[in-house]
């Protein structure tokens with residue numbers, strides 16, 4: 001495989017296993033460059049990696065470069081994959097906080113290559129909420145992890161924190177290197193999350209959408225090489241690196257931002273849970289209670305997807321979602337016709353493991369000609385890949 005892997009080695013007892021990882025990567029015909037932190041060099045000698053990788057090992061940011069290649073930007077650009085093995089809690093924390101104070105952290109910050117992190121540390125450290133929060137943050141940003149294994153640790157403790165087997169790490173690395181950039185050059189517009197319609201300065205109408213489905217689609221589309229704009233209602237999620245995000249609150253704001261970019265897009269995936277109505281009048285001041293009942297008059301919001309359906313050109317693929325609590329298929333089929341969709345992803349909100357807040361979804365995908373694909377319960381990220389596969393196959397060159 002004619003590709004380059006930059007391997008970052010950090011200071012943990014498992015650093016010796018990184019030698020096996022480098023050796024295996026070389027056996028796959030990969031070009032490997034190793035960067036070692038100062039602490040890593042206390043555990044294993046750079047010469048080992050130099051011999052295995054047949055490349056000069058970078059150990060010091062301020063050292064005179066041996067060739068013009070070993071400058072941190074050059075390595076960041078050269079990498080097809082950035083693998084950090086083993087990764088200490090300290091280095092995970094540094095990446096998560098945007099600290100770039102040595103050669104490894106600087107190069108990681110400068111790279112656009114996929115990043116694969118193989119943590120190894122004491123169980124209590126691994127389970128520390130700060131470390132877990134940092135890992136989650138990096139996962140949300142689209143970084144990949146090889147979970148540590150459970151077992152007897154070097155410190156004598158038993159638990160999770162042992163570096164995954166070199167074979168497992170290398171297999172994951174090869175998988176990422178093989179990931180096809182099959183959406184390169186394609187422009188994808190995704191909407192996600194709920195919309196929020198103000199009633200007065202302190203109150204609003206919204207729904208339970210978490211945005212997870214749309215964010216997963218955006219993340220996977222970028223990983224497959226697409227140019228992605230994500231128009232997002234208010235959520236607690238962080239978008240993946242490479243996704244261009246536009247924040248909106250109301251349906252009208254979403255309508256404006258989506259329409260602005262519709263012509264630009266090859267594929268539009270409308271997973272947002274859009275509010276169909278908004279309060280007819282938004283009070284400038286907080287509405288005070290009285291002794292009688294109170295009602296809010298609502299005005300119809302535009303149907304963004306229906307508007308897109310009217311404007312859709314032959315080369316564009318339009319994907320809608322249908323959130324239903326009854327007559328799922330019948331209602332979803334009607335939405336395909338009414339909104340001129342290429343296909344719709346229908347989910348029954350009453351099913352356990354489907355719908356708004358969950359990490360999983362159970363959907364039926366319905367084509368324009370009424371053909372159904374009933375999907376098993378799956379992770380939203382896996383479903384995102386499926387939706388992208390289907391949309392890609394419908395693109396006309």
Ligand code: CTP
Nearest residue numbers: 270271272274276302303304305320321322323
């Ligand atoms: N949608 C939209 N604009 C709206 C309402 C919905 O763009 N004002 C889009 C959603 O993003 C989704 C699809 O239309 O892709 C279906 O949304 P859903 O809420 O299931 O259905 P509605 O069309 O609102 O119909 P109903 O409320 O009658 O179920």
